[in-house]
Amino acid sequence: MIELREVTLGYGEQVLLRVDELTLPRGRITAVIGRNGCGKSTLLRALVGVLPYGGSIRLDGDELRSLSHRERARRVAYLPQTLSTPAMSVHTLVGHGRFARLGPLQSLSRADRSAIQQAMELTDVWELRHALVRDLSGGERQRAYLAMAIAQDTPMLLLDEPGAHLDVSHRLEAARIMRQLANEGRGVVVTSHDLPEAFSGCDDICIVNHETIVAQGAVDSIAADETLLRDAMGVCVRRVEGEDLVHPYSLSY
Template structure:
């Protein structure tokens, strides 16, 4: 569904992403790597928000060639951070996810209302639907922004650090939601920092280091102790707990 062919991005005269190629279709795909590796920049390029060299194709169409409304219907984007600059209620915020599906000046219909209700239900925000977004905790605000992205019901969901500000229970719930989106048929690309979570919940990992793709494959193939050491500069325990992958950084080299 998403083809990256030698994608490169330069920002401020500096090469941030260099020659990344991959075919991404279905499942939960984790983008991992050290801070400043280029993960968020690559996601923004896939979303069509910044210019890039090479080719980014969404279902065979260059992302830059998609009209903005069509691109917004095909790609749901959850950016990094939880800034909201208007005191919207949670429900009004989530409803913004339906704008790409509406004609200019049209009111949301029954299908839009159902999509909003599904997003609120899945993110456990029904009891907060009438609360102003600026009165929520950081974790609640993060779930509301995820609900807005889910309300789009796009075939491609890009989530940049969706677990920031979330406690462990809600981190698990968000990853379960992303897996449910993939089960619905969407391709989910998420920038993640917790390697155990990435190994447990992702079907595939792309490891980025200094702007380059250094590993691509199943979590158990990508996340070896040697590779973690060479990329992150730490020694790590790589094993299992209750049948689930467990990765614990131990010491900085």
């Protein structure tokens, strides 16, 4: 679980995001939504230690800044929005997910190899294991990096726009994977611009507006507050009844 109290994020005087109180629990999927540039990615970057912060961020009760880099990486995995295209194989990339769990010589044990293979099979990149990351399509690359984050085997996963480059079928597959991870007891935090997908696939919604967290709660309660959503996003969502719908929530004015 990640708990934020009286947190300011940014560099020196420049505050990028203020959070009075926010709890990101295990076993649930939390979507962080908001307009472009409102601070969604900033929040995730601070939670993984990329950005400095004031106030208190606790990972399972321990203050984030008191943890070593490796200890933090054993508790939180992070998939950034911009992914590089290194000249390494997909298998090597996913193997890097085990970095914080290995000794100085970085030798993979049988358990490590098994975790890597399972992550690759889960994200459907096992067949691509010998391919170079830089030769992959955007969607394949996104899935390879997702496998790396899963191979990190952490109780919390922070995914910045994980569906950005995926086609429809792989977006649905990514949603199924996130649900599976949450069912295993892991906490998943995703940023998203796609409101129907966020409201349909997640348990909780956190709204960022004007560099601050304006609301956090279960999907149904947030969807019910149309004024709040219109103010933050310009639109609201409505639940649609139907058995064969991909997303039970759709956009409305």
